[in-house]
Amino acid sequence: MGKASKDKRDIYYRKAKEEGWRARSAYKLLQLDDVYHFLDGVERVVDLCAAPGSWSQIVAIDLQPMAPIAGVTQLQGDITSAATAARVCEHFEGLGADLVVCDGAPDVTGLHDLDEYVQGQLLLAAVSIAAAILRPGAAFVAKIFRGRDAALLCAQLRCLFGRVEVGKPRSSRNSSIEAFVVCQGFAPPADLRPDALQRLLGDAGDAFAAAGDSVHLRQVIPFVACGDLSGWDADRSYDLPEAETGGYVPRPPCRNPPRRPTRPPSS
Ligand code: SAM
Numbered sequence: 001m002g003k004a005s006k007d008k009r010d011i012y013y014r015k016a017k018e019e020g021w022r023a024r025s026a027y028k029l030l031q032l033d034d035v036y037h038f039l040d041g042v043e044r045v046v047d048l049c050a051a052p053g054s055w056s057q058i059v060a061i062d063l064q065p066m067a068p069i070a071g072v073t074q075l076q077g078d079i080t081s082a083a084t085a086a087r088v089c090e091h092f093e094g095l096g097a098d099l100v101v102c103d104g105a106p107d108v109t110g111l112h113d114l115d116e117y118v119q120g121q122l123l124l125a126a127v128s129i130a131a132a133i134l135r136p137g138a139a140f141v142a143k144i145f146r147g148r149d150a151a152l153l154c155a156q157l158r159c160l161f162g163r164v165e166v167g168k169p170r171s172s173r174n175s176s177i178e179a180f181v182v183c184q185g186f187a188p189p190a191d192l193r194p195d196a197l198q199r200l201l202g203d204a205g206d207a208f209a210a211a212g213d214s215v216h217l218r219q220v221i222p223f224v225a226c227g228d229l230s231g232w233d234a235d236r237s238y239d240l241p242e243a244e245t246g247g248y249v250p251r252p253p254c255r256n257p258p259r260r261p262t263r264p265p266s267s
Contacts, residue, residue, distance in 0.1 A: 011232045012171045016054070017251040024171065025103055026054035028180065029141075031169035031227030036182045038139040042098040046088060046133065048079050048126045048142075049104030052255060059091055065258045079104065080125040089132050096135025102126035102142040105178075116147035116177075123153060123181075131160060131188060140183040147177060154221040157183050160192075170227030173234045179223070 012024040021027075033039045042057070050060035053069055060066060061075045061084060068074065073091060077084035079102075104126065106118040123142050130140045140157075144150055144166065157164045162185030172178050232238075240248040 010234070011236070011238045012234055015232065017254060020254045021054045022052040022253075022255045023054040027171035027227075028103075028169040029055050029101070031171055032141065032167045032180055032182060035167060035224060035226045036139075036141075036165075036184065038099055038141060038182065038184060044092070044095060044097045045099045045101065046092075046097050046129070048100065048102040048129065049122070050074075052257065055101055055103060059088065059097075061088060067255050067258050079129065080121060085125070085129045085132065088129055092133045096138060097130075097133045098135065098138050100126065100130040100134060100138075100140050102130075102140075105143060112147065116145045116149065119143070119145045119147075120149050120153060127157065127160070130186075131192065134186045136186055136188075138186045140181075140186065142181050142183075144179055144181045145177045146179050150179075151221065154181060157181060160188050161185055162187050165222045165224055167224045167226040170225070170229065170231060171234050175235060 010024065012027050016022075016024040016026060029039075045057040045059070047053075047056040047058075047060040049062055050056045051062035051064040051066045053060060053066050053072075056066075056069050056072050056074075058071070059073045059075070060069070061077060061079060063076070063078055065076055066074055075084065075087055075091075077087065079085070102123065104119075104122040106115060106122065108115045123144060126142050127140070134140065140161065144153060146166070150166075154164050154166065161183035164181065164183050166179050166181050168174075168179045172180075
């Protein structure tokens with residue numbers, strides 16, 4: 001696929017290059033923040049699953065290497081591993097984080113149940129890290145797939161946060177089951193220990209299952225469209241702006257991926 005057709009296909013991809021963002025995902029965060037204002041006044045932010053880094057502010061973690069960002073500590077690792085979680089927590093010793101964001105996505109297989117399950121596990125890993133480092137009142141924003149378990153995941157998050165809503169930014173395609181859970185007002189149970197988190201989340205799951213189909217026993221989680229609804233639509237194709245500019249020049253990505261270490265030749 002040529003550059004021009006790719007630019008034409010995705011308005012947010014093209015806008016990100018024009019405005020110097022590392023990825024089109026930047027607009028998702030900005031459109032969510034337009035509604036929820038979780039970026040107001042934050043100083044210490046952890047960006048889980050951060051590469052290439054359009055969301056990163058203070059501490060960024062990803063499986064993949066990332067080009068450096070001034071003022072940001074970068075860790076390379078798997079957020080589902082206890083060792084990575086411990087490295088993040090060490091960084092915050094004594095000072096709580098104001099915000100944890102997680103845009104983590106597995107390499108999708110096309111098997112929807114499996115993809116949703118792996119995405120759910122990433123979200124739970126992110127919650128575990130967030131619960132260990134957030135200060136009271138802080139916020140957590142994470143990608144969620146609106147599959148079968150989404151309501152359960154939201155109910156579990158209500159054990160830890162005063163307000164839980166799901167936002168769908170305008171820059172996230174309607175054709176995608178992706179959305180973002182926005183949790184504000186971190187208020188863990190007084191005696192919460194990190195090792196008790198799994199049990200707490202499990203209890204919420206049991207209560208949810210016990211509610212069965214009794215809709216009134218389930219919590220209603222608001223689902224909110226975020227971003228200017230009369231603005232750019234991620235599902236539409238737009239013509240290149242040749243008429244106005246007298247010619248469109250495709251731009252390269254604002255940051256190329258860092259070079260991966262080369263493997264030694266096998267003998
Ligand atoms: N928010 C980023 C941005 O705007 O630049 C884009 C994030 S991208 C959609 C999803 C990232 O999740 C990928 O870079 C991938 O390597 C990372 N990821 C997936 N599973 C992970 C895991 N278990 N631990 C850490 N990172 C993971």
